Amino acid sequence: MKSKPARSVLYLPASNARAIEKARTLACDVAILDLEDAVAPEAKIEARAAAVAAVRSGGFGPRLGVRINALDTEWGSDDLAALSDTPIDLIVAPKVEDADTVRAHSSQIPSGTALWAMVETPRALFALNDIAASGGPLEALMLGTNDLATMLRTGPSPDREPLKPWLALTVAMARAHGLMAIDGVFNRFADSEAFAAECAQGRLYGFDGKSLIHPSQIDGANAAFAPTEAEITNARAIVAAFNAPDAVGRGAIQIEGQMVERLHLAAAERVLAQATTNP
Template sequence: MPPRPRRSALYLPASNSRALAKARTLDADVVILDLEDAVAPEAKADAREAAVVAVREGGFGRRELIVRINALTTEWGIADLRAIAAAEPDGILIPKVDSPHALADVRSLMGTATPLWAMVETCACLPVLHAIAGVTGLGGLVMGTNDLALEMRARLLPGRAPFLPMLAMAVAAARAHGAAVLDGVCNDFTDLDRFRAECEQGRDFGFDGKTVIHPAQIAPCNAVFGPSAAELAWADAVIAAFNQPENADKGAVRVDGRMVERLHLEEALRLRALAGVIGQ
């Protein structure tokens, strides 16, 4: 299977019909219909129904459609899970995941094989991230830096110094098990310079993409997390070098004055395939 672009993942409240309609026209790779933080308690039931209708109606094209439900410990969680699982979106995002056992409990209540995604947003989940990422059927991890900041009593400052260890841990856990991993949101959607800096930081850490809360954040997010012209030029050079007959049995070759191994060929092929999917 070619890699699936997940450069930008747009949160939007499932209770907002205008936002649902607009999401079908935006360039986000992932749309996350939110039943949790973005929906007031009195609107939870209506938002659930709206999400089910939106999933079944479709119309999101190539966009991956994920629904974030309320935690199972809330009065809405189990009803959310059963209704959304029956609608079968591309994934169900579970908040407040403290352990792999929590995901097992979710799976036992579902009745479908819809991929689960897990929020990384509690202090309790950090020591067991590797085990959470290894749960069968997990599609990916999503950083919840706002909730982490609240639990830790940390400040969400430019540069995100308090959260750098958690960002690295989440990426490593996801990569160890072949899961996707998305960076957390930038709350100040009017400061695109700060947002782009966070995107660059997340890309440097190895995230597949970033969750966003405003359409204005989509374009810079896609630009940063998509393969750059320089990366594609490198990928093409590596692929061409290993395609030379004299290099067929070599484990390493010289490309532009540097030694490149076959593990770099795998990354070059991934980048070129990802660019091809984005170009479609």
């Protein structure tokens, strides 16, 4: 699946008009208007109307999505129905625990709209293959680390030690089914050093980008999940070497004393594609 960049995925409460207006000009790859956790129960209906109005009026630089309430709540179905005839780019489904939930969303979202499934409960972890294999408009798995850590009752850890198996599993399932994988949020938005470290960890594990809770995190995420100059230089060297006349038909070649195979060529081409797509 060829997907647009999702290095920085910023959540904004749909009940906050100023936040919505600001989102139009932010440098994040994706802006998510949130109807779920960021909105109090008494403000749900008003926030829904604001999200629909924002989608209809357009003018957003980032790709625009809406996180609806779960379908088993009193608001979820109405959220989905209200967005069904809007030009929304993507819908985020919270607390997805099985493939049936993915299919329920898929059958109701507008044609051409992508679906991102949030993985944030222990039950979801053991249904992840079925969830990722649901197909249709499903485009990404989003790991909800806050909810997951709470439900697993994990202790605090600066390097997310208790969550490492689930970081790896989410990426593996996404790759197995041609989906993007989006890492969870970092709550201490004023701690730029720790945020950078967690972004680096997420990229090390293979995530495509990170969920954000504050605009100050955008630049750091964009930098962390984009190819470095060294990676771009190396990728260009690999592509050039395989394009040389003496490399025709060869499955492996030597570049500066290192054996490089065709699988490395595919990875290099992906790096160069990212460098072209990500400003």
